[in-house]
Amino acid sequence: xxxxxxxxxDGPARFGNLKLRSLSTPTPTLIAGVSxxxxxxxxxxxxxxxxxESKQRIAVLPSLGTIDSALVHSIRSDEDVLLPSLxxxxxxxxxxxVALLHEQLSVLNNHGEDLAASRAIVRIPPRLRPxxxxxxxxxxxxxxxxxAAFLIDGSLGPEDMRxxxxxxxxxxxxxxxxxxxxxxxxxxxLVYLGFDIIDIGRAAGAAFHRIRLWPMxxxxxxxxxxxxxxxxxxxxxxxxxADTPDQLGDSTLVSHNVxxxxxxxxxxxxxxxxxxxxxxxxxxxxxxTAHATILRMVDKRLYGYLEEFTSxxxxxxxxxxxxxxxxxxVVRRFREYVASRYAPPKHKKLVVVxxxxxxxxxxxSKSHKLFTQAIDSGLHRGRQFAAEAIVTSPLGVVPRELxxxxxxxxxxxxxxxxxxxxxxxxxxxALAVHLAKFDKSVVVVxxxxxxxxxxxxxxxxxxxxxIVYTTDGHSATSKxxxxxxxxxxxxxxxxxSLSPGPRNQLExxxxxxxxxxxxxxxxxxxxxxxxxxxxxxxxxxxxRVDGAQTCAFVGATGSLSLTLEGARxxxxxxxxxxxxxxxxxxGGSVFAVAVRDAxxxxxxxxxxxxxxxxxxxxxxxxxxxxxxxxxxxxxxRAVSVRHKVE
Amino acid sequence: xxxxxxxxxxxxxxxxxxxxxxxxAMSKLDGAEGPLSVKLYTSGSFLDPEEVQLSARASxxxxxRNDQRIQQVVIESRPEFVSDxxxxxxxxxxxxxEIELGVGLESSSDFIRRICINKGxxxxxxxxxxxxARAHDIGIxxxxxxxxxxxxxxxALLDSVKTARDAAAMGVTTVSFNPVNVQKxxxxxxxxxxxxxxxxxxxxxxxxxxxxxxxxxxSVDIVCxxxxxxxxxxxxxxxKCDDLLTASVRLFxxxxxxxxxxxxxxxxxxxxxxxxxxxxxxxxVHDDLRSNPEQRL
Ligand SMILES: [Zn+2]
Ligand SMILES: [Zn+2]
Numbered sequence: 001x002x003x004x005x006x007x008x009x010d011g012p013a014r015f016g017n018l019k020l021r022s023l024s025t026p027t028p029t030l031i032a033g034v035s036x037x038x039x040x041x042x043x044x045x046x047x048x049x050x051x052x053e054s055k056q057r058i059a060v061l062p063s064l065g066t067i068d069s070a071l072v073h074s075i076r077s078d079e080d081v082l083l084p085s086l087x088x089x090x091x092x093x094x095x096x097x098v099a100l101l102h103e104q105l106s107v108l109n110n111h112g113e114d115l116a117a118s119r120a121i122v123r124i125p126p127r128l129r130p131x132x133x134x135x136x137x138x139x140x141x142x143x144x145x146x147x148a149a150f151l152i153d154g155s156l157g158p159e160d161m162r163x164x165x166x167x168x169x170x171x172x173x174x175x176x177x178x179x180x181x182x183x184x185x186x187x188x189x190l191v192y193l194g195f196d197i198i199d200i201g202r203a204a205g206a207a208f209h210r211i212r213l214w215p216m217x218x219x220x221x222x223x224x225x226x227x228x229x230x231x232x233x234x235x236x237x238x239x240x241x242a243d244t245p246d247q248l249g250d251s252t253l254v255s256h257n258v259x260x261x262x263x264x265x266x267x268x269x270x271x272x273x274x275x276x277x278x279x280x281x282x283x284x285x286x287x288x289t290a291h292a293t294i295l296r297m298v299d300k301r302l303y304g305y306l307e308e309f310t311s312x313x314x315x316x317x318x319x320x321x322x323x324x325x326x327x328x329x330v331v332r333r334f335r336e337y338v339a340s341r342y343a344p345p346k347h348k349k350l351v352v353v354x355x356x357x358x359x360x361x362x363x364x365s366k367s368h369k370l371f372t373q374a375i376d377s378g379l380h381r382g383r384q385f386a387a388e389a390i391v392t393s394p395l396g397v398v399p400r401e402l403x404x405x406x407x408x409x410x411x412x413x414x415x416x417x418x419x420x421x422x423x424x425x426x427x428x429x430a431l432a433v434h435l436a437k438f439d440k441s442v443v444v445v446x447x448x449x450x451x452x453x454x455x456x457x458x459x460x461x462x463x464x465x466x467i468v469y470t471t472d473g474h475s476a477t478s479k480x481x482x483x484x485x486x487x488x489x490x491x492x493x494x495x496x497s498l499s500p501g502p503r504n505q506l507e508x509x510x511x512x513x514x515x516x517x518x519x520x521x522x523x524x525x526x527x528x529x530x531x532x533x534x535x536x537x538x539x540x541x542x543x544r545v546d547g548a549q550t551c552a553f554v555g556a557t558g559s560l561s562l563t564l565e566g567a568r569x570x571x572x573x574x575x576x577x578x579x580x581x582x583x584x585x586x587g588g589s590v591f592a593v594a595v596r597d598a599x600x601x602x603x604x605x606x607x608x609x610x611x612x613x614x615x616x617x618x619x620x621x622x623x624x625x626x627x628x629x630x631x632x633x634x635x636x637r638a639v640s641v642r643h644k645v646e
Numbered sequence: 647x648x649x650x651x652x653x654x655x656x657x658x659x660x661x662x663x664x665x666x667x668x669x670x671a672m673s674k675l676d677g678a679e680g681p682l683s684v685k686l687y688t689s690g691s692f693l694d695p696e697e698v699q700l701s702a703r704a705s706x707x708x709x710x711r712n713d714q715r716i717q718q719v720v721i722e723s724r725p726e727f728v729s730d731x732x733x734x735x736x737x738x739x740x741x742x743x744e745i746e747l748g749v750g751l752e753s754s755s756d757f758i759r760r761i762c763i764n765k766g767x768x769x770x771x772x773x774x775x776x777x778x779a780r781a782h783d784i785g786i787x788x789x790x791x792x793x794x795x796x797x798x799x800x801x802a803l804l805d806s807v808k809t810a811r812d813a814a815a816m817g818v819t820t821v822s823f824n825p826v827n828v829q830k831x832x833x834x835x836x837x838x839x840x841x842x843x844x845x846x847x848x849x850x851x852x853x854x855x856x857x858x859x860x861x862x863x864x865s866v867d868i869v870c871x872x873x874x875x876x877x878x879x880x881x882x883x884x885x886k887c888d889d890l891l892t893a894s895v896r897l898f899x900x901x902x903x904x905x906x907x908x909x910x911x912x913x914x915x916x917x918x919x920x921x922x923x924x925x926x927x928x929x930x931v932h933d934d935l936r937s938n939p940e941q942r943l
Contacts, residue, residue, distance in 0.1 A: 063797060091837050151928070201927070
């Protein structure tokens, strides 16, 4: 089989193209048995099911122990084959799972002449230990296998979680199948987790139980006097003939059920193209508690896998509606980057802690304009000594300099002022970590109320600086509070005897963004003391060193783009590098095949430095995939080049 | 079935206890008219001296010999105890009576017997036992397990039919199908309670009987007396058609007529057909509970 992964990512979800017997099938796609003709891609058990006419098909070798050479020989030489195994059992433990993989290896070794490994799909039992997976998969890779099937039992419980965790360990360029009992509401989740082919045999299984499936649940047709309205073709033609439940035939139910899967798949694919698949997955958590539970487990246990393929930029508004968003990869990554990469300018003597605003970026909002006025008039010409930290859920803390960074500039949350315990704890933790980066002598001015204040109080015991609260029970935007803030800052300005001086806002924004984007130290490397800065805060800012431009800050995306000169300044940090196999880049792209090695820290959409064999900078550009994919893929565009050495 | 499935923790009865038990069973035959067929069902092997001491064996066989009504005796044994010595003893003690040795072949696939049933003999052992018995004009009744664990529904169906054909080709006199039932404190019970095992569908049992009857010579009897049929722990269908189909299985065992099988056209038939297909490709066990969450609620 030929499986190509194409451009674009939304988390681990990917788009691909599967060539089966010279017919192209775009993935992700659905698969079902010969008895469900509505589904184009078909599996059939050799020697047992009728051979399907469709070219888009995968042969199944029946259970281990019934395999003989004649059976294997009977399969067309250009057909892909699911390897034989046994129905898995949790009762027999991990050794049994290992034995099942060894059996599949020996099928490949014993029938190599009739069954090329490149056509084989290995079945991974849910009870396989992760370490056994890691040691056995290379054995299959060596033979040329690059496809694996995982079992989903549909309960979205611990067994399914095992299969999802094992899927996350698959090499990037392998095809991944989800077989078993997949209910419609699990389709977005499985697409999100990078499954390329999803079994919907359940469409028929449910129909024969007289169950009509729906995106968020199901309906027992036999047990209900009044059926739900459905506009699908199958149901419309049933209603036009007769509209009693007992006239709703099995074939109508199968067609309807398949339609529900098809529509959820297309919704998932479209959402993934728009970068909103995670939002769709979060929405589906309301279909069942099991669904909500497994997404939490996925976020907790597979964070590394999700984050690795999650783009570092995004278009449009990012809705973060409920607790299922608190640990979504973009949100958690932002918190972790701010905690580990942001370094406050050393001269700060005050930190003003502010609440977030519904409108983004914050400084465009009414409330933040009021805060800015109060701070400006309170501090006056000592303004440069005040840092601003915006408390928000679920991002934690956003330093003012990073308010345009992704996702701080685009996230959207329901704002009520009431926070739940998890939100308070997340923001409290972020505050404690953030404030610990400032000198102990710095004064924290907490201009916060409600949930924001609770978060501040939660962090209080871990804050070493003195804290002044300025709201006194009123809302942060009330006249009294704003006046309190102004007065407090005025007093502090005297007490701390802040001297007048210029405010280096452009430099602060550039350095903070550089650190956020490329890691600690990047700000100082890229924007040294003697650099010349031009532009507007949060607009476009250009940085020149010795007359040569090094980078530009683009307010619309809140990110830096590098010039070749800037790339040379960043290169010694040994981060975000892609080692090109050659000494000269042709054209506007670097393809994965030409990547010799790459920083595994690279995420899709990152600004990356292309280097040659001797670490010499050859170009800069934007990554189209994660660093690991650049190394593992043999095809596809790895980097879109912006500047290159001619 | 073997200890792997049964966890046979029952205590070994003493020689006296066995004889007593036998006497009690025989007393139930008081007043019955011949010809009679007696089956000695032991948990393992009647011919295993560790299990049934030689003195008990001799005294039980002597009692059978002295009862003129008894025309046929069926004794259970594992293949390794089917020796010339034991066969001579049986022949001597039971005279001209028809003797059948019930041997748990379970499956003619060594792979399935080893992996799914965990029995320690090969099909070759079975064949040799069969030939030894035949030399003494003693027949073999092959017990065939329908749906041991770790098989899909269709694996189970096909394996049972193939086993019956293989057994007939080897020369057995009777094929007795035993659909697996879920017994307490067994591995199968553990799997069943987690939704990882479902006893065979009655449709499967019917299909096994039909296909076997079609392909086996009339001289070989095919019988099936399913335990707990129609119950969750036994072979079952949807609950609506179970009683009629079970009755048809029992009737078939007496008449050997294929036309006596089935006779009901239930709406669970397409579901069973779907499961045959889908279990093979997905390897998902289609248990009753999770397949139908609506009915669970
Ligand atoms: Zn419909
Ligand atoms: Zn039925």
